[in-house]
Amino acid sequence: MDAQKIPATVITGFLGAGKTTLIRNMLMTANGRRIALIINEFGDLGVDGEVLKGCGIESCTEDDIIELNNGCICCTVADDFVPTITKLLARENPPEHIVIETSGLALPQPLVSAFNWPEIREKVTVDGVVTVVDSRAVADGRFAHDVAKVEAQRAEDEALDHDSPLEELFEDQISCADMIVLNKSDLVDGDDLDKLQAELGKQISRSVKFVRAANGSLGADVLLGLASASENDIQNRKSHHEMHHDEHHGDEGDFHHHEHDHDEFENFVVAGNSIGDIKALLKGLKPVIEAHDILRLKGFVHVEGKPMRLVIQAVGNRIDHYFDREWQADEAKTSNLVVIGLAGLDQTKISADISKLFG
Numbered sequence: 001m002d003a004q005k006i007p008a009t010v011i012t013g014f015l016g017a018g019k020t021t022l023i024r025n026m027l028m029t030a031n032g033r034r035i036a037l038i039i040n041e042f043g044d045l046g047v048d049g050e051v052l053k054g055c056g057i058e059s060c061t062e063d064d065i066i067e068l069n070n071g072c073i074c075c076t077v078a079d080d081f082v083p084t085i086t087k088l089l090a091r092e093n094p095p096e097h098i099v100i101e102t103s104g105l106a107l108p109q110p111l112v113s114a115f116n117w118p119e120i121r122e123k124v125t126v127d128g129v130v131t132v133v134d135s136r137a138v139a140d141g142r143f144a145h146d147v148a149k150v151e152a153q154r155a156e157d158e159a160l161d162h163d164s165p166l167e168e169l170f171e172d173q174i175s176c177a178d179m180i181v182l183n184k185s186d187l188v189d190g191d192d193l194d195k196l197q198a199e200l201g202k203q204i205s206r207s208v209k210f211v212r213a214a215n216g217s218l219g220a221d222v223l224l225g226l227a228s229a230s231e232n233d234i235q236n237r238k239s240h241h242e243m244h245h246d247e248h249h250g251d252e253g254d255f256h257h258h259e260h261d262h263d264e265f266e267n268f269v270v271a272g273n274s275i276g277d278i279k280a281l282l283k284g285l286k287p288v289i290e291a292h293d294i295l296r297l298k299g300f301v302h303v304e305g306k307p308m309r310l311v312i313q314a315v316g317n318r319i320d321h322y323f324d325r326e327w328q329a330d331e332a333k334t335s336n337l338v339v340i341g342l343a344g345l346d347q348t349k350i351s352a353d354i355s356k357l358f359g
Helices: 019-028 047-053 077-089 108-114 135-139 147-156 165-175 190-202 230-236 240-249 278-292 347-357
Strands: 006-013 035-040 065-068 097-101 124-134 179-183 209-212 265-272 296-302 308-315 318-326 335-342
Touching: 006 019, 006 108, 019 097, 019 124, 035 077, 077 108, 108 124, 108 165, 108 230, 124 135, 124 165, 124 230, 135 190, 179 190, 190 209, 265 347, 278 296, 278 308, 278 318, 278 347, 335 347
Parallel strands: 006 097, 006 124, 035 065, 035 097, 124 179, 179 209
Antiparallel strands: 265 335, 296 308, 296 335, 308 318
């Protein structure tokens, strides 16, 4: 890696894999290193950025956290990402390291390709692409590992005549990785975890480092300093659509164009009042999540009599919660939860069911 270039780490992974928690833990062990964060979320409520702003680390101030909520970063490279990087580089005291958390719906390949743009290439390099995997979800078969087999089944059965966006996204995030973090490994027994790692390894032709973690507990010394210069290896990190395009049209070397349809997913925010019983809220959310097959639920809740803000993070019916910081004097003590799922969610019914839990 060119020592004169600022290293940038891309942290990607599917919805709820634990990217934000991983970054929080990384910041706690950064030992004063100046790190700038670019956070890209799917949805209007910037939950991940707010969680990181509440971590209270002196070397990472609110000015060092930039949120891009105008759409998936892989689809807005020219409009959002490039100007953001350019602005960071123009600072009087530029960061020593840049960390980019992509949306759970983002393809990492177009983002890595953007580091070859002339205005970026001479000053920044991709230190590494870190893909965070929810080990428990994958072990439970939430995603298909063999996309070709899914496509074959789809061709044979009219009932399966639809794309598999979740599987394709997962495949693309794995194929672009320099490091794969098998997060939530404590929820999977050793043999199953070994099988999972072996299966993922078969999908990648390059040498990739696997690391296991519980609750994203990895330090900066593990995640930073990979020196991969991933932008120079983009030919070996093609997305599903790029490989499909090459099969039919030949390898034209164009990595700036891709098809990426977000219409398969939808999200909305449910606002609520204060709550008095945390256990009752968590117990009530589980059946709502299960009944409507909600992929991801996250947000902030105001608890009566508590000065601190309660963070809710749910993947399927597994719900984590913790207090992250005190409510600020100038912010309304309200409750807001982001709901994310496949297209066709019954927003009216889900909103009504969740609203009941707030009284």
